[in-house]
Amino acid sequence: MRKVMSKRQQGPYVKKLIALRMSQLAVPKDGGFADGIAFLTNKDRILRIAREATDWAFAAIYAVKAAPGGKVYGDDEDIAKEILRQVEVKTRKGKS
Numbered sequence: 600m601r602k603v604m605s606k607r608q609q610g611p612y613v614k615k616l617i618a619l620r621m622s623q624l625a626v627p628k629d630g631g632f633a634d635g636i637a638f639l640t641n642k643d644r645i646l647r648i649a650r651e652a653t654d655w656a657f658a659a660i661y662a663v664k665a666a667p668g669g670k671v672y673g674d675d676e677d678i679a680k681e682i683l684r685q686v687e688v689k690t691r692k693g694k695s
Contacts, residue, residue: 607657612679616659619686620652 609617625638625648638644660678672678 607675609653610676610679612676612683613656613660615683616656616679617649617652619683620655621648624648624651 607613625644626634638648656679657675659682660675663672663678663682672681
């Protein structure tokens, strides 16, 4: 499964989705600056988190494509854009 996912195209929205997930995995919710520095100084952890985030992003995109009766968003970029939009909406509601 890993080799198939790594060869998929990563446009700007897919990359943003991967980066969002990387940030969630790299720094715990209650973490801080020190956690970010610890992550950025550990090459093996960066690579592991990047793989996990990439797999997660493509699994999320696949889940949208495979959902019965769901909207058809188009390609990976369209789906990633919609996921990011929905994350933004939920984030704003949470800050209200």
